[in-house]
Amino acid sequence: xxxxxxxxxxxxxxxxxxxxxxxxxxxxxxxxxxxYTMTRVILMNGIEVEAAMFSHQFARHTDNPEIKRxxxxxxxxxxxxxxxxxxxxxxxxxxxxxxxGYEQVAVDLTAWLARNEPDPHLKQALDFALLEDFDHLYxxxxxxxxxxxxxxxxxxxxxxxxxPGRPTFAHHRHPxxxxxxxxxxxxxxxxxxxxxxxxxxxEQQTMNYYMNTGPDFIEPIARSLYLEIAQVEEQHVSxxxxxxxxxxxxxxxxxxxxxxxxxxYWSMFQQESDPRVKQLWELHLNFEIGHLQxxxxxxxxxxxxEPEELLPPELPGIPLTFETxxxxxxxxxxxxxxxxxxxxxxxxxxxxxxxxxxxxxxxKANGDGVPSEDVITQNxxxxxxxxxxxxxxxxxxxxxxxxxxxx
Amino acid sequence: xxxxxxxxxxxxSKPMPMxxxxxxxxxxxxxxxxxxxxxxxNGAFIADVLSDxxxxxxxxxxxxxxxxxxxxxxxxxxxxxxxxxxTLTHVTVLEELIAAVGGDPxxxxxxxxGTEKLDMGxxxxxxxLSGSVDLMTQELMMLNAVVLAEAIDHANWETMAALGAACPxxxxxxxxxxxxxxxxxxxxxxxxxARDMRQRMILLQAQSKAMTRVGATMETMVARIxxxxxxxxxxx
Numbered sequence: 001x002x003x004x005x006x007x008x009x010x011x012x013x014x015x016x017x018x019x020x021x022x023x024x025x026x027x028x029x030x031x032x033x034x035x036y037t038m039t040r041v042i043l044m045n046g047i048e049v050e051a052a053m054f055s056h057q058f059a060r061h062t063d064n065p066e067i068k069r070x071x072x073x074x075x076x077x078x079x080x081x082x083x084x085x086x087x088x089x090x091x092x093x094x095x096x097x098x099x100x101g102y103e104q105v106a107v108d109l110t111a112w113l114a115r116n117e118p119d120p121h122l123k124q125a126l127d128f129a130l131l132e133d134f135d136h137l138y139x140x141x142x143x144x145x146x147x148x149x150x151x152x153x154x155x156x157x158x159x160x161x162x163x164p165g166r167p168t169f170a171h172h173r174h175p176x177x178x179x180x181x182x183x184x185x186x187x188x189x190x191x192x193x194x195x196x197x198x199x200x201x202x203e204q205q206t207m208n209y210y211m212n213t214g215p216d217f218i219e220p221i222a223r224s225l226y227l228e229i230a231q232v233e234e235q236h237v238s239x240x241x242x243x244x245x246x247x248x249x250x251x252x253x254x255x256x257x258x259x260x261x262x263x264x265y266w267s268m269f270q271q272e273s274d275p276r277v278k279q280l281w282e283l284h285l286n287f288e289i290g291h292l293q294x295x296x297x298x299x300x301x302x303x304x305x306e307p308e309e310l311l312p313p314e315l316p317g318i319p320l321t322f323e324t325x326x327x328x329x330x331x332x333x334x335x336x337x338x339x340x341x342x343x344x345x346x347x348x349x350x351x352x353x354x355x356x357x358x359x360x361x362x363x364k365a366n367g368d369g370v371p372s373e374d375v376i377t378q379n380x381x382x383x384x385x386x387x388x389x390x391x392x393x394x395x396x397x398x399x400x401x402x403x404x405x406x407x
Numbered sequence: 408x409x410x411x412x413x414x415x416x417x418x419x420s421k422p423m424p425m426x427x428x429x430x431x432x433x434x435x436x437x438x439x440x441x442x443x444x445x446x447x448x449n450g451a452f453i454a455d456v457l458s459d460x461x462x463x464x465x466x467x468x469x470x471x472x473x474x475x476x477x478x479x480x481x482x483x484x485x486x487x488x489x490x491x492x493x494t495l496t497h498v499t500v501l502e503e504l505i506a507a508v509g510g511d512p513x514x515x516x517x518x519x520x521g522t523e524k525l526d527m528g529x530x531x532x533x534x535x536l537s538g539s540v541d542l543m544t545q546e547l548m549m550l551n552a553v554v555l556a557e558a559i560d561h562a563n564w565e566t567m568a569a570l571g572a573a574c575p576x577x578x579x580x581x582x583x584x585x586x587x588x589x590x591x592x593x594x595x596x597x598x599x600x601a602r603d604m605r606q607r608m609i610l611l612q613a614q615s616k617a618m619t620r621v622g623a624t625m626e627t628m629v630a631r632i633x634x635x636x637x638x639x640x641x642x643x
Contacts, residue, residue, distance in 0.1 A: 061535065062536070063535075063536055063537070063538030064534050064536070064538055065537070065538050067534075067535075118429070119429045120430070121427045121429070181422075181424075181425050181426060182425060182427065183426075183428075183429070184420045184427075184515070184520070186413060186418040186420060186515045187414055187420045187428050187433075187515070188414060188429070189414055189429060190414055190415065192429075245426075247520055247524055249531065250531070300476075301473070302473055302477075302530075302534045303473055303527075303530060304468070304469035304470060304471065304473035304474075304476070305472075306410075306411075309409055309413060309416070310413060312414070312415045
């Protein structure tokens with residue numbers, strides 16, 4: 001059974017500020033027993049970043065003192081939460097090791113959402129981008145082996161396979177083909193709304209991370225690979241955010257953001273294996289209920305609407321779960337490898353006319369070489385084969401299997 | 408009584424070029440064609456128009472609840488509450504009318520979505536920039552939103568009367584006429600009150616130098632707004 005967060009008080013907002021010491025948490029070990037503890041941290045960091053940035057945008061669209069002050073208070077707390085969460089990441093891990101964590105999030109989060117998504121249109125949107133993030137994991141894992149002599153499976157613990165997905169060079173679409181039809185806020189299943197808001201925040205943080213850390217590398221292949229994949233992450237943010245209904249007001253959006261955070265902290269709390277981190281999820285869950293209550297108060301006061309009419313009677317009883325999704329990913333890969341987009345629609349690449357802008361954009365973007373291909377070529381040259389972690393057998397697509405003699 | 412359309416309240420809608428509706432909640436023009444059957448009117452269009460009018464009434468109720476809670480004038484507060492209560496009965500009347508003509512009150516038409524955006528814009532206009540104006544002007548902004556809402560509301564019910572007149576004798580016409588008879592007189596009263604009150608508020612300020620004096624304390628302004636209509640009869 002889920003619960004109705006509006007029936008709980010949580011921790012009042014004015015009791016949520018913390019000291020520097022409280023925020024400067026001890027980091028996780030570089031190789032935690034459960035790699036999904038790391039993915040939960042990465043996801044919730046992205047959720048908090050979205051909360052803060054949404055609040056900033058909202059604040060720039062109003063000078064109502066009561067709203068601005070309320071936003072300022074909750075935003076400062078969201079920022080404190082972001083620090084307490086993100087500072088769990090171990091400093092001894094390199095940017096590239098953290099990146100592999102980001103891609104494990106992208107694969108297993110997206111796959112789980114797709115498996116549990118009731119709306120076929122939204123499920124398709126998730127499946128589509130899943131294959132691209134799955135391929136990013138493979139490309140970064142090869143970079144990791146090449147420049148750090150690392151084995152990505154030691155980070156993912158074999159819970160997420162590493163093998164080619166829809167090849168990254170094929171992700172580079174014309175921007176107008178990145179936009180999907182959006183759900184209607186009145187008819188969308190509350191679970192679907194939670195799924196979309198979650199994946200938008202997660203992909204946005206991935207975009208932010210790559211666009212900022214890419215130039216930290218010295219190796220030209222690393223710089224160029226981050227550049228290329230950072231652009232794809234922008235595409236994914238455009239893809240997913242276009243699913244959101246622009247009809248929702250600022251205050252309704254605030255309410256939905258807080259409800260999403262409540263659901264996610266509750267989910268993380270349900271499954272966390274690290275007791276110390278579990279405590280943090282519980283604390284933040286109670287913080288978020290406090291934020292939700294404040295958003296609900298403002299919705300009633302300024303829009304005259306009852307939050308109970310916007311939110312479902314209870315949040316989903318199934319927690320969003322990080323778990324292995326190997327069979328599901330393989331099935332999507334086998335079925336949708338060749339899918340592309342044409343404006344709002346998904347189409348097999350063979351159905352696109354030769355003069356479609358997809359091919360023109362491909363020629364322009366990939367015309368001077370493709371870093372995501374170069375990284376594989378260079379790693380094969382260095383190690384005699386590409387890096388994979390195919391725990392369930394060869395890649396389901398024959399053309400994507402390791403050439404004989406390389407394994 | 409729900410005054411919002413949402414999944415858990417059984418809402419349905421119609422897919423549009425950029426709007427996707429989950430198949431289990433999607434309706435088509437073919438399905439809507441059964442609305443106002445036997446009248447010769449375009450059933451799908453009537454369904455859309457009625458949904459639009461219902462959305463406007465629902466938004467009107469939210470508007471009145473919002474302004475009643477924010478005004479500093481007790482007379483306006485009381486009147487906003489009264490108008491909100493009457494608007495809520497209009498929501499009920501429309502829901503019953505929609506059901507009576509073979510429609511679904513949970514259906515949200517594309518026009519209704521557009522109206523929700525329009526009405527939300529008017530409501531947001533009454534508070535999102537409240538820091539840009541003094542307390543008296545905030546009162547005027549709230550009243551402006553009410554005037555806009557009532558103008559559309561009145562036009563909706565006049566149109567409903569015309570639609571009823573265009574129907575041949577039968578249950579659909581009867582239902583429409585009954586609803587219009589119940590609501591239109593109140594809508595005429597609402598829009599007249601809103602326009603008159605807006606005019607009166609502006610005249611009062613125009614005739615009183617003290618009302619908008621720069622530097623007046625919050626307490627002074629609230630006191631002035633609170634007693635704004637004490638010295639003269641208030642319309643409505």
